[in-house]
Amino acid sequence: MSANADRPPVIAPGYTPATVTDKISSVVLRKTPKWWFLGFFVSFMALQLLLISMVKLLILGVGIWGVNIPVGWGFAIVNFVWWIGIGHAGTLISAILLLLRQTWRTSINRFAEAMTLFAVAAAAQFVLFHTGRQWLAVYWLFPYPNTMGVWPQFRSPLMWDVFAVSTYATISALFWFVGLIPDLATLRDRSKHWFGKIAYGMLAMGWRGSARHWHNYETASLLLAGLATPLVVSVHTVVSFDFAVGIIPGWHSTIFPPYFVAGAIYSGFAMVMTLAIPLRKVFGLEDFITMRHLQNMAKIMLATGLIVAYGYGIELFMAWYSGNTFEQYMMHNRILGPYGWVWSLLILCNILTPQLLWLKKIRSSVLALFFISIIVNIGMWLERFVIVVTSLHRDFLPSSWGMYTPTRWDWSFFVGSLGLFFSLMFLFIRFLPVISIFEMRTIAKGHDPASADVAEMKGAS
Amino acid sequence: MRTFFARLLARHVRPEFGKPGPRQEGGDLPPHLYGVIAEFAKPESLVQAVHAVRHEGYQVIEAYTPYPIEELHDAIGHGPSRVPLLTLIGGILGGLFGFFLQYWTSAVDFPLNIGGRPYNSWVSFIPITFECTILFAGIAAVLGMLVLNGLPMPYHPVFSVPRFQLASRDRYFLMVLARDPRFRAGDTFRFMETLGASHVSDVED
Numbered sequence: 238m239s240a241n242a243d244r245p246p247v248i249a250p251g252y253t254p255a256t257v258t259d260k261i262s263s264v265v266l267r268k269t270p271k272w273w274f275l276g277f278f279v280s281f282m283a284l285q286l287l288l289i290s291m292v293k294l295l296i297l298g299v300g301i302w303g304v305n306i307p308v309g310w311g312f313a314i315v316n317f318v319w320w321i322g323i324g325h326a327g328t329l330i331s332a333i334l335l336l337l338r339q340t341w342r343t344s345i346n347r348f349a350e351a352m353t354l355f356a357v358a359a360a361a362q363f364v365l366f367h368t369g370r371q372w373l374a375v376y377w378l379f380p381y382p383n384t385m386g387v388w389p390q391f392r393s394p395l396m397w398d399v400f401a402v403s404t405y406a407t408i409s410a411l412f413w414f415v416g417l418i419p420d421l422a423t424l425r426d427r428s429k430h431w432f433g434k435i436a437y438g439m440l441a442m443g444w445r446g447s448a449r450h451w452h453n454y455e456t457a458s459l460l461l462a463g464l465a466t467p468l469v470v471s472v473h474t475v476v477s478f479d480f481a482v483g484i485i486p487g488w489h490s491t492i493f494p495p496y497f498v499a500g501a502i503y504s505g506f507a508m509v510m511t512l513a514i515p516l517r518k519v520f521g522l523e524d525f526i527t528m529r530h531l532q533n534m535a536k537i538m539l540a541t542g543l544i545v546a547y548g549y550g551i552e553l554f555m556a557w558y559s560g561n562t563f564e565q566y567m568m569h570n571r572i573l574g575p576y577g578w579v580w581s582l583l584i585l586c587n588i589l590t591p592q593l594l595w596l597k598k599i600r601s602s603v604l605a606l607f608f609i610s611i612i613v614n615i616g617m618w619l620e621r622f623v624i625v626v627t628s629l630h631r632d633f634l635p636s637s638w639g640m641y642t643p644t645r646w647d648w649s650f651f652v653g654s655l656g657l658f659f660s661l662m663f664l665f666i667r668f669l670p671v672i673s674i675f676e677m678r679t680i681a682k683g684h685d686p687a688s689a690d691v692a693e694m695k696g697a698s
Numbered sequence: 699m700r701t702f703f704a705r706l707l708a709r710h711v712r713p714e715f716g717k718p719g720p721r722q723e724g725g726d727l728p729p730h731l732y733g734v735i736a737e738f739a740k741p742e743s744l745v746q747a748v749h750a751v752r753h754e755g756y757q758v759i760e761a762y763t764p765y766p767i768e769e770l771h772d773a774i775g776h777g778p779s780r781v782p783l784l785t786l787i788g789g790i791l792g793g794l795f796g797f798f799l800q801y802w803t804s805a806v807d808f809p810l811n812i813g814g815r816p817y818n819s820w821v822s823f824i825p826i827t828f829e830c831t832i833l834f835a836g837i838a839a840v841l842g843m844l845v846l847n848g849l850p851m852p853y854h855p856v857f858s859v860p861r862f863q864l865a866s867r868d869r870y871f872l873m874v875l876a877r878d879p880r881f882r883a884g885d886t887f888r889f890m891e892t893l894g895a896s897h898v899s900d901v902e903d
Contacts, residue, residue, distance in 0.1 A: 254764055255868035380799060388803035392815060397825040400796075404833040411840045418849075419866070426863035442850035445857075446865055448774045450847045451766035456779040457843035461836055464785075468832045475825055678765040678868075682741070 245532070247341045247680065249524035254678035257525075261674045262427045264520050265667070272519060273667055280659035287653020290646055291366060299369045301646040308629045308641035313367035315621040316651055318476055319504065320360035320658075321402065322497070322617065324409070325469055326505020327353025331412060332465035335458070341533055343676040344525040348516065348665070349509050350413040355661040356508070357406045359654040364402065366650070394478035401475040408468055412461050418444050419454070419675040473501045480624065486567040487628030490555065496548030503541035503587075504617035506534050510610035512662070514603055516671060525672055528601060535600045538613060542591040545620075549588070563633060571627040575640065580623055586616025732855040732903040733875040734887050736895035737864070741767055744870035747893040748773040751874060754889065758878035762856070762871040781842045788838020789831050796830025797823055855901050873901060 252260075294301055304311040327349040334342035368374035376383050377390070378399050389396050421441035428434045444450065477497035480488040510531065517526040556568035572580050590612045593599045600606070631638045665671070738744040744761060748770065751759055761770055797820075804810070805817035815822075844850070856862050856873065865871050872895075874886055890898045 253868065258764070258867045380803060386808060388808055390810075390812065391800040391804055391826060392812060392819050392822040394825075397829075400826045400829040404829040407833060408836045411836055415840055415843070423866040426866045438852065442844070443852050443854055444849065445854060446762050446764060448761045448763070448767075448770050449776055451763065452771050452776060453779045453781050453843045453846045455766050456781040457785075457839045460782060460785050460839045464832050464836050464839070468829075471825070471828060471832075478825075675765050682765070 245528040247527060247529055248344070248677070249527065252524065252677075252681040254681050257677045257681045258423060258427075258674055261522075261525075261670050261672050261677065262424055264522075265424060265670055266427060266429070266433070269667060270519075273663065277660065277663040277667075280656050280663055283652055283656020284660045285653075285656070286649050287362070287657055290649040290653055291362075293646060294366055294369075294650075299367065301644065302650075303642050303644045303647055305639070305641075307632055307637050307639050308626055310625050310629065311641055312643050312647040312651060313363045314479075315618065315625050316654060317360045317363040317367075318497075318621045318625075319618045320356045320363070320654065321405075321476060322473060322501035322504045322621075323508045323614075324353040324356035324360070324405075324505065325473060325498070325501035326509050327351070327356075328405075328409060328412075328465050328469040329502055329505065330509070331416070332462040332469065335462045336466060340680060341530055343680055344522075344672045345509060345513060345530055345534075346676075347413075347416065347673045348512065348671045349505075350409065350416065351662065351665045351669075351671075352505075352508060352512060353409045354406075354413055355658045355665070357402070357409060358661065359658045360402070361406065362654055362657065363650070364399075394475065394482045397475045398479055401472045405468060405472045408461070408465055412465060415454075415458060415461065416673060417669065418442065419446060420670045420673060422446065423674050424670065470498055473498045480628075485628050485632065486561070486563040487552075487571065487624065490552065492548055492551050492555070496545065496551075499541045499544035499548065500617060500620060503538060503545055504614060506538045506541065507610040507613035507617070510534050510538070510606055511614060514607045514610075516666065520666075520671065522672065525677065528603075531603065531606055532600045535594045535606055535609075538610070539591055539594040542587065542594075542613070546588045549584075566631070567628060570631050571623060574627065574631065576623065576627045576630070579619055580627070583616055583619040583623055586612045587620060590616070730903045731876045731883060732901040733873045733881075734890050735856065735859055735862070735871055735873040735899055735901050736890045736893060737861055737897040738870040738872070738894070739868075739896055741770070741870050743894050744872055745769050745773050747872050747895065750893055751872065751890075755880045756874050756878050756886075757880075758875040760873050760875070762862070762865040762873070764866055764868060764870075780846055781839055784842035784846075785835050785839040788842075789835030792834025793827055793831040795834065796827040799830075800826060855903050858902050859899055861897060861899075876903075 299313075302311055302313070304313075327346075330342050330349040331346040331353075334346075365371050365374075368378075375381075376385070376387070378396070380389050389399075418441060421437050422444035425434060425437040425441050428437055474494040474497065477493035481490055481493040483489060513526055513530070513534075517523050553568060556564045559565075571577070590609060593605070593609060599609070626641050630641055736747065738747060741763065744763070745767070748759070748761055752773075752775065759774065761774055763770060800823040801818055801820075804819070804823075809817045856871075861869070862871065872890075872893075874881060874890065876883075880886075887898060887900070
């Protein structure tokens with residue numbers, strides 16, 4: 238522990254279970270602050286843009302997007318992979334760090350899980366709408382007995398994707414809701430308004446925090462964490478199979494699964510950082526989301542960023558080492574072709590900028606971390622663009638080469654999905670506790686002189 | 699198999715949720731008494747009180763805390779949780795469902811020759827089998843936790859104690875239920891007062 242002595246604490250000193258409870262629940266139970274209405278309004282308008290774009294797409298079809306042959310996969314897939322990847326950090330924080338007994342995760346896991354859920358919701362819009370005619374997509378995506386008697390093609394990675402993403406959405410929602418139950422009971426007990434009492438009371442389902450409750454609850458949480466850990470790795474692995482199983486140069490590669498998972502965690506931590514920094518500021522939660530959390534996340538970003546850099550390196554190496562003309566041309570075209578500027582920007586955002594995180598001074602600057610996290614988010618989006626578009630636009634025959642230019646509807650779907658994500662996020666931070674109250678109590682009790690005896694008893698037994 | 703499930707269900711019926719049972723002679727109970735509850739300011743006082751209450755011979759007791767306390771679970775003597783078993787069953791059923799869904803649709807109900815691949819392409823079926831295993835196990839864990847905890851239960855007699863809302867803040871509660879064989883309305887109340895509790899009160903049913 239002495240090595241940790243110079244690190245900032247996980248929670249500012251002087252908090253007890255009572256003060257932690259009051260502080261976090263007051264964020265929900267006080268009057269709505271003005272900035273909330275402004276933020277929600279802007280997000281909600283962007284969400285309306287998504288709805289308008291959806292109606293347009295339903296009337297005219299996916300032709301409103303810039304996709305065509307040879308680039309049949311455009312922004313929809315780029316955005317889908319980007320959003321799903323962002324979600325992965327939430328599961329990593331709530332599941333893997335729980336299994337590794339990293340107590341610092343406690344104050345960021347709740348909103349990171351919410352971020353997961355909303356990111357998956359945003360990703361799902363692209364999966365649904367890129368099929369063009371959703372009501373026809375149902376029979377080849379979901380195995381239900383239909384009048385044609387046909388079943389989905391289970392040998393296809395696209396089917397695996399449907400199962401992986403829907404399982405991921407379900408388990409993330411369950412994990413998140415289970416984590417909320419004791420806190421909903423806290424809000425039920427604290428709420429002064431009759432509606433709050435009833436609404437939180439119904440959602441808490443009669444939670445009383447009895448010894449029996451906690452024991453089953455802790456067991457279930459641990460099991461869910463154990464289940465979510467391989468799940469989160471499998472989800473982006475399956476997403477990468479969508480590409481890797483195809484025989485397109487630039488896609489057909491065994492590095493894809495680990496490289497996609499690392500990229501997902503990378504972008505996810507960047508998004509957690511992007512959300513955490515303003516959140517702790519506006520809610521005055523600097524005592525709970527301390528510099529320790531930001532520094533730890535910066536280190537994880539740096540580590541996963543280096544794995545991603547290794548992935549890029551291996552792609553380059555394999556293109557040369559394979560001796561395959563098409564593979565070599567793909568890499569040459571990716572760097573020096575018409576989309577070469579996107580690749581250069583990607584290297585700048587994803588590989589070069591995060592190297593600043595080696596410096597402790599940068600890791601200790603909230604503003605620097607905020608900007609780096611946004612740059613990484615942009616970089617990861619560019620990565621997906623490079624993978625999807627540059628691999629497709631110049632394939633085996635020069636006669637079938639083409640360019641992909643996103644239309645305004647491509648952009649409106651992307652901005653709209655941001656609107657969906659942030660609208661849900663604003664509703665979440667207004668009506669639910671952004672930090673897990675009961676888990677913070679277990680941290681705060683360590684600072685509570687009253688419970689020193691229990692710690693002793695534990696040591697003796 | 700029937701006895702297995704019967705035992706599984708029977709053994710999880712916790713004292714807390716049962717109907718008041720027959721009481722020993724001489725225990726003159728008020729008609730609507732559910733139990734006696736004591737409030738403690740410190741978790742270690744609660745753990746000590748649980749030991750004292752059990753030493754006195756009470757068995758049908760329940761403790762309430764704002765956060766999980768491992769020592770309390772050991773002190774109160776509840777058995778191991780059944781959630782892991784239910785999760786395992788869910789996982790096995792999910793895995794079987796996932797695999798045989800694909801096997802039956804691809805090899806039995808509507809075999810399609812796709813590029814000469816075997817109808818039972820079991821290697822391609824593994825990702826979905828895995829996802830279904832996780833899905834069913836996760837749902838079993840959550841539903842199992844809720845059912846074993848008797849949730850949802852919007853109303854419970856302890857909610858009638860006004861100070862009980864502090865159980866979700868920083869107070870620790872111990873309740874002896876009226877259907878405990880050793881329960882005597884007055885005696886139990888006075889005994890609970892000797893345990894160092896800050897408040898002791900009756901819980902109306």
